[in-house]
Amino acid sequence: MDDFELARTSQFTIYNCQLAIRSGGFVVDRLGTVGIVGVGLIGATIGLALRQRAVAGQVVGVDIDAQAIAAAREIGALDAGGADLDALRPADLVVVAVPPDDVVSTAVQAAAVMKRGSILTDVASTKAEIVRALDERLAGRVRYIGGHPMAGSEGRGARMxxxxxxxxxxxxxxxxxxxxxxxxxxxxxxxxxxxxLPVLLSPDDHDDLVAQVSHLPYLMAVAAVGAATDRAIGIGGPAFGGLGRIARGPVELWVQICRSNRAAIRRALGQFRRELDRLERAMEGEEPLEILLQRSRRRAPVDGVPLDKPPRKSVT
Structure with missing residues (x-):
């Protein structure tokens, strides 16, 4: 896998993480036990990857939904699982994969049974509020670091x-x-x-950037579906279908995300509104439409790599 080249911007820093590990003297061998609290889509996906890539000796899951545990075990995401947090006692690493509103309370309960000095992370798509709370409440008990894999699908549950x-x-x-x-x-x-590809960000920068590339696109899809008439929806093509898949995301989860990251999302909406205004002016002939379209085409990512930038190179 390609490493990240060292790249700095005014907003965040991307580190060559392998180099940082070697220079700091930390080399991670295979983990013993990894615990996953919440075995829905992302929790089970991480469990599957941990087991398939032999990153951990054992993966245990905790979920109050017995059917979720059963599904995760059936697909091979877990070695063992149940509803009792005591299963986390031997864990070297615990991943909290529950909805944003439940992360802090769940992490505190998990930390109470974990080995002192073990590592706890979460996968919530908002970070500032959660990190502030857990930095304070988990200090001296476990080593906490906020996390967010930028991955997912419209599917739900371990079977997906x-x-x-x-x-x-x-x-x-x-x-x-x-x-x-x-x-x-x-x-x-x-x-x-x-x-x-690991990327290090401050919690505030995380929320600002993710609002632009994840939370705003969801709201854009919601607005696009809301603006279309029933007759138009009936003849929609693949592009509109893609928006529809995004707009069908779980409402309860998205309410929590929008509430937690309200300020950054409002800023992103403001930026988007200004771009819409430019497009409207271009349609009226006040700005060159072709320039606006070409600008967006150049900046649009393909498989995560912007068209006007070379692929990331390996650092040796």
Whole structure:
């Protein structure tokens, strides 16, 4: 897998994570036990990838839904599972994969039974509020680092899990000045072993950037479906169908995401509104439409790589 080249911008820094691990003296061997709390789509996908890539000796799942545990075991995402958090006691790493509103309380309960000094991360798509709360509440108990794999699908539940969803995708990590460096190094290497590209961001930068490329597109899809008449929806082609798949995302989850990241999403909506205004002016002949369209075409990503930038190169 290609490493990230060292790249800096005013908003965030992407590190060559393998180089950082070697220079810091942290080299992650195979983990013993990894616990996953919440074995829905993402939790089960991570479990499958951990087992298929032999990243962990054992993967245990915890979920209050017995059917979710059964499904995750059936597809091979777990070695064992149940509803009792005590299953996390031997874990070297615990991944909390529950809806945003439940992350803090679930993480605190999980940390209470974990080995002191073990690592805990989460996969919520908002970070600032969660990281602030857990940095304070987990200090001295476990080594916490916020995480967010930029992966998913319109599917739900363990039976839709697929390790291919992770391949080549960014795994966003949000350390703070209170984060143990060993937790950063371990999660960086785990991300790479899962076939993902680790990216380090501050929690606030994470929320600002993810609002633009994840939360805003969902709301754009919602608006596009809402603006179309019933007759238009009936003749929609593949492009509109793609918007429809996005708009059919789980409402309860998206309400939680939008509430948690309200300020950043409002900024992203403002940026989008300004772009719509430019397009409207172009349609009226006040701006050159072709220039606007070509600009967006150049910047549009293909498989995560912008058209006007070369693919990431390996750093040796």
């Amino acid at each position: 899990a697929d390790p291919a969803l992770l391949s080549g995708r960014p795994f966003l990590l949000t350390p703070t000045d209170r984060t143990d460096p060993a937790a950063v190094s371990t999660m960086t290497e785990v991300a790479e072993q899962l076939g993902m």
